Amino acid sequence: MFSNLDDKERSIVIGAMEERKVSAGDSVITQGEDGDELFVVDSGELACFKKFPGNEEETYLKDYLSGDAFGELALLYNAPRAATIRAKTDALLWALDRATFKNIVKDAARKKREIYDDFLSKVDLLENIDAYERSQIADAFKTANFNNGDYVIREGDWGEVFYFVVEG
Numbered sequence: 782m783f784s785n786l787d788d789k790e791r792s793i794v795i796g797a798m799e800e801r802k803v804s805a806g807d808s809v810i811t812q813g814e815d816g817d818e819l820f821v822v823d824s825g826e827l828a829c830f831k832k833f834p835g836n837e838e839e840t841y842l843k844d845y846l847s848g849d850a851f852g853e854l855a856l857l858y859n860a861p862r863a864a865t866i867r868a869k870t871d872a873l874l875w876a877l878d879r880a881t882f883k884n885i886v887k888d889a890a891r892k893k894r895e896i897y898d899d900f901l902s903k904v905d906l907l908e909n910i911d912a913y914e915r916s917q918i919a920d921a922f923k924t925a926n927f928n929n930g931d932y933v934i935r936e937g938d939w940g941e942v943f944y945f946v947v948e949g
Contacts, residue, residue, distance in 0.1 A: 787924065790889045797885070798875040803868045812865045816855025817879040822847055825872025831864040839865065856882045897922045900947055 798821070803809055810816060812832055822845050829851070830839035842864060845851055854863055856879050897919035901907055907915065925944070927933055933944060 787889075790885055794877065794881070794885055797881040798877050801874040801876050803872050803874060805868050805870050807868045809866045809868065809874065810852055810855075810862045810864075812862050814862050816852055816860075816862045818876045819850060819852045819856050819882060820866075821850045821875045821877070823873040823875055825874075826869040827851075827866050827872055828869050829864050829866050844869070855879075857887075893922075893924075894919050900945070904945070 801809075801820070803825070809820060809827065812830075824847055827845040829842040829845065831842055832839045845866065851866055852862070854860055856877075859879075894916065898912075898915055901915045901919055907918070910918075922945075925933075925942075927949075934940070
């Protein structure tokens with residue numbers, strides 16, 4: 782979700798995140814409620830439960846550990862929470878609100894898609910693909926930055942990445 786961000790945008794997102802401490806047993810999000818935050822687990826362990834139609838009991842789905850994120854569906858699609866997340870242990874979380882997410886993450890992804898799509902439209906090798914296919918390729922792009930003197934590829938190595946020089 783954050784892979785389209787450059788270093789500057791990533792720093793802005795990190796700076797905008799708010800620290801949240803939760804105690805074992807606390808519910809961080811509750812199924813069915815409106816959600817306006819994404820959470821990243823710094824430390825601790827949380828469990829995800831979902832109540833399926835026709836069932837009285839919640840069903841355990843998975844655990845969230847350090848480095849995991851949850852709550853993004855509510856931000857991406859403005860949908861009610863799809864599950865309940867409860868802390869199994871005391872935990873430290875980082876929260877990102879919807880406004881920041883929309884202004885930075887979604888905007889950055891859209892801008893990069895437009896830049897890559899424009900770039901791809903000028904590549905002779907790809908002149909016969911349609912706009913949809915070009916947008917699919919643009920969405921798959923990952924930026925790789927190299928410093929002066931760095932090797933991008935070396936003769937004899939297996940080729941697993943196809944590079945386009947966008948700048949430099």
